[in-house]
Amino acid sequence: xxxxxxxxxxxxxxxFKMMAIVVVLLAxxxxxxxxxxxxxxxxxxxxxxxxxxTVGSLLKxxxxxxxxxxxxxxxxxxxxxxxxxxxxxxxETQQEKTEEVMETFMDSFLCEFRCKRKENPKQRxxxxxxxxxxxxxxxxxxxxxxxxxxxx
Numbered sequence: 001x002x003x004x005x006x007x008x009x010x011x012x013x014x015x016f017k018m019m020a021i022v023v024v025l026l027a028x029x030x031x032x033x034x035x036x037x038x039x040x041x042x043x044x045x046x047x048x049x050x051x052x053x054t055v056g057s058l059l060k061x062x063x064x065x066x067x068x069x070x071x072x073x074x075x076x077x078x079x080x081x082x083x084x085x086x087x088x089x090x091x092e093t094q095q096e097k098t099e100e101v102m103e104t105f106m107d108s109f110l111c112e113f114r115c116k117r118k119e120n121p122k123q124r125x126x127x128x129x130x131x132x133x134x135x136x137x138x139x140x141x142x143x144x145x146x147x148x149x150x151x152x
Contacts, residue, residue: 107133 111132118124 107131 115127
C-alpha cells in the first residue's frame with residue numbers, strides 16, 4: 001500500500017475505534033440503568049440490549065486484533081522483495097535448464113532424422129559431423145552428475 005493509502009486507513013481505523021468506544025459506553029450505560037419494573041418490558045429491554053452488547057464486544061475484539069493484523073501485513077511487505085528475488089532466481093535457473101533440454105532434444109532429433117537413413121557410409125559420416133554431437137551416453141551422465149553435485 002502507498003503511504004497515503006496507509007495514512008487514510010489508519011485515520012479511518014482511528015475513527016472506527018472512537019465509534020466503537022462510544023457504542024460500548026452507550027451499551028454499558030444503558031445496561032446499568034436501574035430497572036424499576038420487572039414485567040414483560042424488562043425482558044424486552046434485555047433482549048433489545050443483547051445485540052448492542054454483541055456489537056460492542058465485536059468492536060472491542062476487532063480493535064484489540066487490528067494492531068496484530070497491521071504488524072503481519074507490514075512483515076509481509078518487508079519480506080516480499082526477498083521472497084520474490086528467490087522466486088525469480090529459481091525460475092531463471094529452471095529456464096536455463098529447459099533451454100538446455102530443448103537444445104539436446106532438437107540436436108538428437110535432427111541427427112536421427114537426417115543421418116540415420118543415409119545408406120552411403122561416407123554421406124552418413126558427413127551428415128553425422130554436420131548435425132550430430134559426438135557426446136557419448138557416459139559423457140552426458142557425467143555432466144548430469146556434475147550439475148547435481150553443484151546444486152547440492
